[in-house]
Amino acid sequence: MTKVRHILGISGGKDSAALSIYLKQKYPQLKIEYYNSDTGCELAETEVLIDRLSAYLGSIKRLRAAEGSPEPTPFEHFLKAMGGFLPSPQQRWCTKKMKLAEFERYAGKDYAVSYVGIRGDEERDGYISSKPNIQAVFPFRKNIWSLDVINKVLHNDNLKQIEGYYEELCPERMKEEVMEVVRKPITKQFYYSKKLNALLDLDVKLFNHVVFKFLQTTEYPIGKLTKEEFPLLDNDDVLVKEDIFRLLRESGVGVPAYYEEIPFEVDGKTGTYCRSRSGCYFCFFQQRIEWVWLLEQHPDLYEKAMTFEKDGYTWIQGETLADLAKPERVRQIKLDIIKRQEEAKKKQQGTTLVDILGDELMCTNCFI
Numbered sequence: 454m455t456k457v458r459h460i461l462g463i464s465g466g467k468d469s470a471a472l473s474i475y476l477k478q479k480y481p482q483l484k485i486e487y488y489n490s491d492t493g494c495e496l497a498e499t500e501v502l503i504d505r506l507s508a509y510l511g512s513i514k515r516l517r518a519a520e521g522s523p524e525p526t527p528f529e530h531f532l533k534a535m536g537g538f539l540p541s542p543q544q545r546w547c548t549k550k551m552k553l554a555e556f557e558r559y560a561g562k563d564y565a566v567s568y569v570g571i572r573g574d575e576e577r578d579g580y581i582s583s584k585p586n587i588q589a590v591f592p593f594r595k596n597i598w599s600l601d602v603i604n605k606v607l608h609n610d611n612l613k614q615i616e617g618y619y620e621e622l623c624p625e626r627m628k629e630e631v632m633e634v635v636r637k638p639i640t641k642q643f644y645y646s647k648k649l650n651a652l653l654d655l656d657v658k659l660f661n662h663v664v665f666k667f668l669q670t671t672e673y674p675i676g677k678l679t680k681e682e683f684p685l686l687d688n689d690d691v692l693v694k695e696d697i698f699r700l701l702r703e704s705g706v707g708v709p710a711y712y713e714e715i716p717f718e719v720d721g722k723t724g725t726y727c728r729s730r731s732g733c734y735f736c737f738f739q740q741r742i743e744w745v746w747l748l749e750q751h752p753d754l755y756e757k758a759m760t761f762e763k764d765g766y767t768w769i770q771g772e773t774l775a776d777l778a779k780p781e782r783v784r785q786i787k788l789d790i791i792k793r794q795e796e797a798k799k800k801q802q803g804t805t806l807v808d809i810l811g812d813e814l815m816c817t818n819c820f821i
Contacts, residue, residue, distance in 0.1 A: 455677040461568040462556060463489045463506060463513055465499035466731030467709060468570035470506055471697040472592060474704045476568065477510060480684050485568070488514040488559060490552040493526030494733040496751065498710040505706045516555040527551050528733065532761065539766040541737055553580075560587055564674035566683075568592060573691035588674045592685055593692040595653055598664055606667050607645050609638045614670075618663045631655050657689040694807075714805050715750070719784055724791035729810040734758065737768050740810055742790045744774065745783055 461476070463469050473487055487510050489503055507513040519530035531550045532539070540547040560567075560582075567589045569579045581589055581599050589599045596603070606615060619635045620628075634651045637643055652660045665686055668676035675683055692700075701708050714725035726746045730739065734747060735758040748755040759774045767773050776782060794804040802808065 455564060457564040457566060457674050457677050457682070458560065459483050459485045459566050459568065460556075460560060461485050461487050462552075463487055463503060464731050465489065465495055465503055465709070466570075467697050467701060467712065468572060468593075470502060470570075470706060470709075471692075471700040472568060472570035473506065473510055474700050474706060475692070476592065478704075479688075482684070486514065487512070488516055488556070490555050491515050491517040492528055492547075492551045492733055493517070494528050494735065495731075496711055496728075496734050496754075499731055502706070502709045509704060509706050514559070516559055518551045518555050537761075537763050537766060539737070539761060539768060541770075547733070553582075557582060557584055557587065560584070562586060564677055566590060566674050566678075572693055572697065574693035585672060586674065590675070590685065592688065593690075595657060595689070595691050596649060597661065597685060597688075602664065602668070602673065603649055604645065605671075606664055607639060607648055611667070612636070612638060615663060615667065618666045619659075622659060622662050622666070627655070631659070658687050661686040661688075712805075712807060715746070717749075717787060719787045719791065722788070722791050724787060724794055725805065726787075726790065727806050729806045735761065735768055740806075741769070741777065741786045742806065743810075744769070744777055745786050748778055748783070 461469070461473055463473060473485075476483060476485060487507075503513060518527040522530040524530040524533060528547065528551065531546065535546060538544070538546075556567075563586065565587045567580070567582065567587055569589050569591050570593060571577065571579045571591050572593045573595060578600050579589055579591055581601055588602075590597050591599070598606075605611065616632070616635050619631060623631050631652075634648065634655065637648065639645060639648060662680075665675065665680065665683070670676070680686060698708055709731065711728040711731075714727050716723055716725050718724075726742050728739070728743050728746055730736070732738070734751065734754045739747075744755070747758070755774065755778070758768060759778075762768065762773055762775075769777065777786075790806075790809075793809055797804045797809055
C-alpha cells in the first residue's frame with residue numbers, strides 16, 4: 454500500500470485553526486501532521502494561539518526557513534538577499550520563500566494531502582502545489598476538490614468515463630435526473646462551474662465518490678487511498694465564518710486576540726478596529742485602518758516595519774508608514790472606517806473589521 458501523508462498548515466489565523474479542530478473532532482482516525490511556517494515576524498497574539506492549538510492537537514511542527522542565517526528572522530534574511538526589495542501583491546516572494554518552499558521541502562517526495570481552510574462562504578480558489586505529489590482539499594466547502602481536479606473530471610474528454618461511474622454509483626430513484634446532467638457536455642453556455650454546481654446540488658456525496666473513482670485512475674495522492682482512509686467523501690458539511698468562531702470558542706482554544714474589537718473616538722464619533730487576518734505584522738495586504746491598529750497597539754512593530762522602507766520601497770503603494778502615522782492622517786483613516794461601520798449598521802450588516810473587510814484582499818498561499 455502506498456503511503457500518503459495527511460498535512461495541515463497552521464497559519465495562526467482563525468480558519469486554519471478551526472479546520473484543525475474540526476478534523477480532529479470529526480475524523481480522529483485521520484493521522485494528520487500539523488505544521489506552522491515560522492517567519493519570525495508574527496504578532497505575539499498569533500504565537501499565543503499557536504501554543505494553545507499545539508496543546509489541543511498534541512503537537513505542531515515548526516518549520517523555519519533560512520536556518521543558520523546570521524539575520525534575526527527569515528524575513529530579514531530574504532529581504533537582504535532581495536536587495537531591500539519589499540514584497541507586494543505583485544511580488545509575493547515572502548510567501549514563496551518563507552512558507553511554500555518550506556512546506557514543499559517538508560512534504561518532500563511523499564504523496565501528501567494538504568488540508569486547506571477556505572470556508573464555504575468564500576468565493577476564491579485555494580493553494581494548489583506545483584508538485585504532483587501534493588494534493589489540496591478544502592473540507593469546509595461544498596466542493597472539497599481543487600480547480601485542477603474539477604477541470605479534469607468535467608472535461609469533455611472524460612465524459613464517458615464519468616458517465617460510467619455515475620451509472621455504477623447512482624441510486625435508481627434519482628438516476629434519470631442525475632444522468633441528464635452528467636451527459637451534458639461542457640459548452641460556452643453550460644460551463645464548468647455551472648455543471649459542477651448542478652452535480653453538487655443533486656448529491657454532494659455521490660459527486661465525491663465519482664471524483665474518487667476518477668482519481669484512482671490517476672497519480673493524485675487521494676487516488677492512492679482507500680475510501681476508509683479518506684472519510685471526507687461522505688461529508689457534506691459547509692462551514693461559514695460564524696461556524697469558525699464557534700469552533701474556536703467551544704474547543705477552548707479561543708479566538709485570536711487580534712480579532713478583538715478595540716473602541717476609539719474621533720471628533721465625538723466612536724468606531725472600533727482590530728486586525729482582520731493573521732500573517733506577518735507588516736503584511737502588505739492589511740488595510741490602512743489595520744496599520745493604524747498596529748501603530749497604536751504595537752508601536753514597536755510599526756516602527757520596525759518603518760525601518761524596512763528604504764530606497765523608495767514602501768508597504769503601501771503611494772504612501773509611507775511615516776506619512777500614515779501623522780495625526781491628521783490617522784484621524785482621517787479612522788473617520789473613513791467609522792463611516793463604513795455606520796453604513797453597515799444601517800444595512801443591518803456586521804460592523805467589525807472582519808465583517809467589513811472580510812477576505813477581500815489576501816494572499817491565499819499565506820494561509821496554508
